[in-house]
Amino acid sequence: SAVISQKPSRDICQRGTSLTIQCQVDSQVTMMFWYRQQPGQSLTLIATANQGSEATYESGFVIDKFPISRPNLTFSTLTVSNMSPEDSSIYLCSVQEGQSNQPQHFGDGTRLSIL
């Protein structure tokens, strides 16, 4: 199965700043996703990262706040912009390999705290 490296693993940031999270996969994958998990909650999909085109955002998430890049089939970044304490969450990169009947895999996540 795909090995996913996510950086940074955690960070503490000041209000109003931005942070870019990187997701590197050891093989080419069709689908890459970004999720948010707020404290004590389940996962919420932010967007699907599309290679070579703009990401597809879920309801409640916008590109200005969460710009996403996906320059190739093994790498993606998520930026959390103009952060506020409400953005304190775990952010998770996920991939869907090859055939659609394969399992979904996750990175170790980025634990983000905003002061």
Added chain:
Amino acid sequence: KQEVTQIPAALSVPEGENLVLNCSFTDSAIYNLQWFRQDPGKGLTSLLLIQSSQREQTSGRLNASLDKSSGRSTLYIAASQPGDSATYLCAVRPRGSYIPTFGRGTSLIVHP
């Protein structure tokens, strides 16, 4: 809209017990169902994937079953160990979509 419910929300058991974690979903038109484990502050580790045409999957001490008609899946953990302590999440992928719906998880503590 698919809704996924996991019961119980939390469970604390002594080591050695056999456990059943439940996952129910409202729309039976699913592509597959996946069980994950999440350790505190970490990402998700895939445990078992059951395709819609399958009834169960097994891996070591874990067995997951699927009953699409009743909208239920169970994760059975045999001879639980303290290392099994984690949150277990169920994710249901609908037919025709890559986007699964996650339950809120069952937080499991196995004490020595």
